[in-house]
Each structure stands twice: as C-alpha cells, then as structure tokens.
Amino acid sequence: MGQKIRxxxxxxxxxxxxxxxxQENLIRLAxxxxxxxxxxxxxxxxxxxxxxxxxxxxxxxxxxxxAAIRQNEAANAEVESLRKDxxxxxxxxx
Numbered sequence: 001m002g003q004k005i006r007x008x009x010x011x012x013x014x015x016x017x018x019x020x021x022x023q024e025n026l027i028r029l030a031x032x033x034x035x036x037x038x039x040x041x042x043x044x045x046x047x048x049x050x051x052x053x054x055x056x057x058x059x060x061x062x063x064x065x066x067a068a069i070r071q072n073e074a075a076n077a078e079v080e081s082l083r084k085d086x087x088x089x090x091x092x093x094x
Contacts, residue, residue: 007031010038010050034061 002017005024009031018024034057041053 009034010054037061 002019003024004015005018005027006013006015007027008014016027018027037057037060038053041048041056045053045056
C-alpha cells in the first residue's frame with residue numbers, strides 16, 4: 001500500500017502517493033534535482049518568470065531522458081548483436 005508524501009518544488013508543496021519506499025526516494029531525489037536546476041536557471045536568468053524557468057527545467061530534463069533512452073536502445077542493440085555473434089561462434093565449434 002502507498003504512502004502519502006509531500007514534496008516541495010519551486011517553493012510549493014505537493015502531495016504525492018509513493019507506492020514503495022524506493023519510489024518515495026526517487027520522488028524526493030527528482031524534486032531535489034528539479035529545485036537545484038531551477039535555482040541554477042534563476043541565477044543565470046534573473047527577471048525571467050517562474051513559468052519560463054520551469055519550462056527550461058522541463059525541456060532540459062526531457063532532453064536528458066531522450067538521450068538516456070537512445071543510449072539504452074544503442075546498448076541493447078549492441079548486446080543483441082554480440083549475442084548473435086556468440087551464438088554463431090558456438091554453433092560453428094566442432
């Protein structure tokens with residue numbers, strides 16, 4: 001069963017359901033990462049609206065996620081290629 005937790009993002013508190021302690025940890029780490037990135041954007045772009053800064057954070061996090069997905073796909077393709085090479089090698093051992 002889940003647990004209700006509260007996280008603070010950009011100075012506001014949000015209630016979130018965490019299904020496991022591991023998920024709670026991930027949620028808290030993610031909120032911390034968003035706040036840290038937001039603080040960096042605030043320092044680099046004074047005078048920008050909170051909405052603009054959060055858009056920068058969302059874009060940056062999305063870019064990182066897409067890059068990670070592509071790296072994972074490339075690694076999986078390489079593993080599959082190596083598996084096929086190994087299978088072929090083992091099939092040809094006499």
